[in-house]
Amino acid sequence: MPEVVTNDLIVLSGAGVDAGSNGATYTYDSDPAANELVDVLDGVTFTTPVGSDGETIPTGSTVTIGGTEYTLTEAYSFWGEFTKIDPGTGDPFTDSGQTVAFTLTDGSGNEINIISPSDDFKGDPSLWSPGQITEITVASDPFDSGAINEDDDGTKLGDDAPFETACFVAGSLVDTDQGQKPVESIAVGDLVLTRDNGYQRVLWTGHHAQTNASLVARPDLAAVIVRAGALGGGLPLRDMRVSPWHRLLICGQRAEMMFGEYEVLVPAIHMVGQSGIARDTAPQTYVHLMFEEHQIIRADGAWSESFQPGAKTLAGLGGPQRDELLALFPELADKAGQDDYVAARLSLKDHEARALLAA
DSSP, X not given: OOEEEEOOEEEESSOOOOTTOTTOEEEOOSSTTTOSEEEEEOSEEEEOOTTOOTTEEETTOEEEETTEEEEEEEEEEEEEEXXXXXXTTOOEEEEEEEEEEEEEEETTSOEEEEEEEOTTGGGOGGXXXXXXXXXXXXXXXXXXXXXXXXXXOOOSGGGOSOOOOOOEETXXXXXXXXXXXXXXXXXXXXXXXXXXXXXXXXXXXXXXXXXXXXXXXXXXXOEXXXXXXXXXXXXXXXXEEEOTTOEEEEESHHHHHHHSOSEEEEEGGGGBXXXXXXXXXXXXXXXXXXXXXXXXXXXXXEEEEOOOOOHHXXXXXXXXXXXXXXXXXXXXXXXHHHHHSOOSSEEOOHHHHHHHHTO
């Protein structure tokens, strides 16, 4: 039977679009309980009925997601407005164009509801502007299209995932060859203690100062505070603040048993809710330290990561800082160069982190 691959499928947490959804909004929120835009699926392969027209995916087509087979039961088309955050400036803007929504239903009646910018968005897929999606609005009366038309299998949302700014908060005390120094005072050329390679020279530093206004616009970037002793073994030695996607080193036999590694990295955001670990809603100044290789360094007595450049972390930098970094390391401008800058440890996903910390 024919197969059609589709991308850019934004999974909704609740009810999907129907004929009466004009004016409905679907919003991203850093609080999982309130978030309505929960995931983006790419490379999803539909099996279409015999005789289907080319790249058309009609209702009745089937797809397997997470080991469960679903059937495409509804499909709607409408004009959608996507509110996004510019990755260079942090300013909100709106992109609008033809949008599709559809429902997948399994044999037990369970549904996955999806919204996706159409392949003929604005008549030209290249007119899609990168940026983190914060809200999707249904801006016209949806009509029952009976099918999804897949004109190309490219992705528009590759740059639209949430920015992952991994950094320390100013005031963090980092171990250097001169003793502990506030992270914001460390300069290019300074030697910082690493867990694996002794003292290593800093090759680049970056800073980002939040304001009340920027934090209101991007509450998901509020810092995480790790109280003294919250990581166990008396660590950190003092209250520690990091960006939400900054990864902390967690060690132990449980990690080795579950993931085959005695030491793993866990994003701070995935630890929120553990005793002594919470969000800090005050504006902060974030500081990046980058070395020739990704390193594990010690701040406030606890080991955690240095800056690792990747698509999401580079998107989280301001334009001038990103330009400066790419001028120093032009190979980071493409995915191959980013992939060569490998992580110092295995990094856990949300569900893996929560399973590890559940003991």
